[in-house]
Ligand code: AMP
Ligand code: MN
């Protein structure tokens with residue numbers, strides 16, 4: 001048998017070169033195995049082009065990991081950019097392919113606007129630069145960040161976002177994404193479950209975060225990410241409480257983009273007691289465990 005997970009460690013959020021990750025889908029899968037991840041969801045920004053290669057790598061090399069088809073959609077809610085992860089989606093479903101095409105157009109248009117703004121600030125060639133760095137994948141702010149670092153405009157990601165790409169800065173374009181509801185509907189139509197991504201990372205006050213979680217539940221969202229490898233003290237407990245209060249299942253994911261000292265596939269991913277793991281509510285996410293030979 002191929003593609004059977006032996007390790008019950010779930011990492012349900014990560015990126016490949018198909019969007020702004022640095023590793024190929026094959027390398028991400030291999031790394032997941034090295035990190036003893038048994039169930040890995042590939043969740044690139046607004047695209048699914050890394051999914052098949054990742055799944056194929058696991059099958060071809062008989063790796064002990066289940067690779068789940070996923071995506072991370074950019075949406076806008078109350079003028080905040082909110083990310084919605086879809087897990088176990090049918091990447092060929094017409095509703096999904098249509099929706100992905102629209103998101104892709106939206107990203108392309110935004111990339112053009114970002115480049116125009118940078119050009120006005122005496123930084124030419126940003127669209128060509130970001131497109132080159134995206135290597136045929138979707139263009140994200142991460143690619144503009146790398147371009148600006150290449151140009152010597154900043155030394156690192158944190159700095160380049162702070163100076164050029166964060167809200168209100170020279171290269172920032174206000175969000176024109178779809179609504180959360182549209183993303184959730186597309187995920188549901190294609191058979192997936194919809195997960196509110198990294199709720200602690202939107203800079204929302206407790207009051208607004210509660211509103212967001214309640215809204216997500218109201219429009220039919222299924223789960224929210226509760227555990228990540230980098231979280232503020234008490235964040236996990238707080239998110240677990242919101243999940244319970246809103247009857248949302250709990251997910252966990254590293255949001256791995258590239259090898260670095262502080263974020264790693266599978267690292268520090270565990271759920272507080274009292275929440276319902278998303279793989280228990282949606283058993284199709286759970287791996288088939290190999291039985292030990294008698
Ligand atoms: P986009 O979806 O094109 O807006 O790009 C968002 C991506 O940029 C995120 O998924 C992160 O990978 C990266 N990013 C956003 N904000 C920051 C930041 N402050 N520092 C470093 N990377 C960031
Ligand atoms: Mn990213």
Ligand code: MN
Nearest residue numbers: 072083197198
């Ligand atoms: Mn995200």
Ligand code: MN
Nearest residue numbers: 013015072255
């Ligand atoms: Mn992500």
